[in-house]
Amino acid sequence: MKSSVKVQLSVMMFLEFFIWGAWFVTLGTYLGTNLGADGLDSAKVFSTQSYGAIIAPFIIGLIADRFFNAERILGVLHIAGAILMYMMYKAPDVSAFYPYTFGYMIVYMPTLALVNSVSFRQMSNPEKQFSNIRVFGTIGWILAGLLISWLKWDNVQNNAADGTLKNTFLMAAVAAGVLGLFSFTLPKTPPKKAEGNASVSQILGLDALKLLKDPNFLLFFIASIAICIPLAFYYQNANPFLTGIGLENATGKMALGQVSEALFILLLPVFFKRFGFKNTILVGMLAWVIRYTLFAYGNAGELAFMLLTGIVLHGVCYDFFFVSGQIYTDAKAGEKYKSSAQGLITLATYGVGMLIGFWVAGFISEQYKTAAGTPDWKMVWLIPAGIAAVVMILFALLFRDKSKAAELPQ
Incomplete structure (x- = not known):
């Protein structure tokens, strides 16, 4: 190039x-x-x-x-x-x-x-x-x-x-x-003629619905939708929360999440090789529980380190669940359904899962308020922490696929 x-x-x-x-x-x-x-x-x-x-x-x-x-x-x-x-x-x-x-x-x-x-x-x-x-x-x-x-x-x-x-x-x-x-x-990037023959079902990833016959992939698919509910809480509420409680330079400090995302993705192959897909993705789920618990009990004063730790955990939350999930999907799909499977997971997570999550986050913000009319941030963060914990426990108990890095695409 x-x-x-x-x-x-x-x-x-x-x-x-x-x-x-x-x-x-x-x-x-x-x-x-x-x-x-x-x-x-x-x-x-x-x-x-x-x-x-x-x-x-x-x-x-x-x-x-x-x-x-x-x-x-x-x-x-x-x-x-x-x-x-x-x-x-x-x-x-x-x-x-x-x-x-x-x-x-x-x-x-x-x-x-x-x-x-x-x-x-x-x-x-x-x-x-x-x-x-x-x-x-x-x-x-x-x-x-x-x-x-x-x-x-x-x-x-x-x-x-x-x-x-x-x-x-x-x-x-x-x-x-x-x-x-x-x-x-x-x-210049002209369209590829071969891609023009794709059906609507292929474009939307619906061809990959056949993969849901695998109980392990079905469980991962459902967990991917469910974990996007607490994810939506972060996008919708993190900045209002941090600025509202008076954390200085809150938006700039939130950028630490992207720094950690870039760093933790380098550790992903190590975790795959040593602990397998299931344990790697469970670490990602656990990070959501820890992050929101830290937000619930941290403050902008002497406990500000808890907020910063929660922000930095973004790399674990995102990479260890979403990126590892994309790799797992690629491995399970095989050559025939590679594109369709990735489209299906994207539609499920950023489409369906996040859509549900945004509305749940909005409802919780309205339900739990202080006497002053501001959100009760402790409850706003403990509820998604609880959701993530339930998803993590069910996934740990029910998911049986023990794939490791050697069995996944390099």
Whole structure:
């Protein structure tokens, strides 16, 4: 791969995830503080991510993979996203904000697959080359969080005084516009004719439903949906919680989660080889229980280390469950159902599981409040900790597959 192409792909990945990190991390705080949204309002807005994840395969499989160059549709979607993001910046209330967010997620979620497609098509050895490109996406997300905290847009006092947190949407809109225009300069990535023959069921991963006949894979599939319920609590409530209790530079500190994600993924092969898939995924589930328990009992004062530990555990929570789950799915699917199986798991987790999770998180936030009308954060975090614990125990008792690294794809 030419060095100039490598630079282009790295910039593309950086901007792709800078955009997402620039507004999504602080979305819950913005909805409650700036737009006066309650828990169910927030659930409605956050659920647009799940709708986007459900609709994305249609856009990719039925349109992008068949008729248009990937880099061109990437550019069009990001330019449309820039316009919608600017409308989110201007929206005066939740009712006006929601439809723009819904539209934005419909155009943004497909770009996550498109940037991968553009990257893979330029690589002679994706297994070795892709990680060096994808890491710039993690850097983009981290830098967005650090920038928000450095500018003090997430500072409770500053935001209450002049609503500075809304600037995150303007920043994301500018970045989306830049990436939209930049996408047209990327290497040409025409659709592959072979991919155009895929059926709708293949695109949505429905062909892989046959894998559910395996009791172990069925249990993993159900556990994947269930564990996304506590995951949704983190996305929806973590930033409002940390800023609300007065943790300094909360958004910047949340970026430690992405740092740990990049580091812990390096330990994944070691755990696979030594402990097998089941124990690795159980460690990931246990990390969710520990993280939310730390959030429930930590504070912004002398127990702030508990909050920071919970943030850093993100790498274990995500990598040891989701990444190892993707590898396990790939192994079980075989050549015939590889793509369909990954599509099915994505649809189940980011689509169905997260959709349920966002609404459960919104309901819990409304049910448990203090006398002052603020969320009872202890209960808001102990409930998903309990859900994760139940999923972990059932998985430990019922899952029988003892696959190890030697039996999984290298």
